[in-house]
Amino acid sequence: MEKKSDPARVGAMARMLSPARALAPKALARRFAPLIAAPGSVPVSLPNLLRADAIRRPQPETLGRIGPLEVRLARSQGEIRAAQALRYAVFYEEMAAIADPATLASRRDRDAFDAVCDHLLVLDHDDVLQRRFRKPMPRIVGTYRLLRQEVAEARQGFYSAGEFDLAPLVARHRDLRFLELGRSCVLKPYRNKRTVELLWHGIWSYVLSHGLDVMIGCASLEGTDPAALALPLSFLHHNAGAAGEWAVSALPERRVDMNLMPREAIDTRAALHALPPLIKGYLRLGARIGDGAVVDRQFGTTDVMIVLPVSAISSRYVSYYGADAGRHAA
Numbered sequence: 001m002e003k004k005s006d007p008a009r010v011g012a013m014a015r016m017l018s019p020a021r022a023l024a025p026k027a028l029a030r031r032f033a034p035l036i037a038a039p040g041s042v043p044v045s046l047p048n049l050l051r052a053d054a055i056r057r058p059q060p061e062t063l064g065r066i067g068p069l070e071v072r073l074a075r076s077q078g079e080i081r082a083a084q085a086l087r088y089a090v091f092y093e094e095m096a097a098i099a100d101p102a103t104l105a106s107r108r109d110r111d112a113f114d115a116v117c118d119h120l121l122v123l124d125h126d127d128v129l130q131r132r133f134r135k136p137m138p139r140i141v142g143t144y145r146l147l148r149q150e151v152a153e154a155r156q157g158f159y160s161a162g163e164f165d166l167a168p169l170v171a172r173h174r175d176l177r178f179l180e181l182g183r184s185c186v187l188k189p190y191r192n193k194r195t196v197e198l199l200w201h202g203i204w205s206y207v208l209s210h211g212l213d214v215m216i217g218c219a220s221l222e223g224t225d226p227a228a229l230a231l232p233l234s235f236l237h238h239n240a241g242a243a244g245e246w247a248v249s250a251l252p253e254r255r256v257d258m259n260l261m262p263r264e265a266i267d268t269r270a271a272l273h274a275l276p277p278l279i280k281g282y283l284r285l286g287a288r289i290g291d292g293a294v295v296d297r298q299f300g301t302t303d304v305m306i307v308l309p310v311s312a313i314s315s316r317y318v319s320y321y322g323a324d325a326g327r328h329a330a
Helices: 025-031 033-037 077-094 101-106 149-154 167-172 193-210 226-239 268-274 277-285 315-321
Strands: 064-066 069-073 118-131 134-148 178-186 214-222 293-296 301-309
Touching: 064 193, 069 193, 077 101, 077 118, 077 134, 077 178, 118 193, 134 149, 134 193, 149 178, 178 193, 193 315, 214 226, 214 277, 214 293, 226 268, 226 293, 226 301, 277 301
Parallel strands: 178 214
Antiparallel strands: 064 069, 069 118, 118 134, 134 178, 214 301, 293 301
């Protein structure tokens, strides 16, 4: 769940989330069949003993490795600044985000939430940056921003609360612990299976370590004209809407209707093809989509809200990454 995500940046995401190879649109439609059959529910497929709070454990210093790539949390302000510089390069230089004067001058994507979030990093130990008068540092090639509920409630709240009304959702689940995911990006040469899989391995390890129950966050479709996105938005509205206890809506003053086409007019194959791979990956994990989208003109996107209870994650994915996040343990 991120803000912001782009098909070019995470083009392999749907494949990365699965232990199997990427599915063709027709096969993806079959995979989504349970969602379409019961749009008002979230299947609970994890046994109770695999709930995150039941297997909470100390978080290792290194969350995973594949060859020279390592995933872990940022350990210094310098590493956070490097992650912000990576985000700037992707969001503002490669994509269509509009920089204000302060962002343009610093060449870093930053906001007040950076100070209270944990920053998940993928580092390449084969590409070490030599820094004058400072210790060399492996290049940061991927990042995700993580904000736990207790931190958000003690500070300025969740970032995505600026677009979606999260309070009723959180209030209905006072016995659960929420994690907001956002600001994900990967350096262009590293948009491949290893990097994205390490990011998700790191998130899974973080979820287990902190006993978290629900992941939320904004995910983005490129473009600011909802009419041009009518097919994917309508598909999400009709087939993957979060309902009942998981319902969440865009803020009334920012809400854009997603119900732009009748269900019978939707070409499922074309709709899946039009969805960003990241959103397809979330759906395959068991995520639901909130009611209403939000246009973010600064970033040139239309955002939807992702709701992913840990209990809804298929046991197949748990087995792949490991119930103890041990698949890529260092």
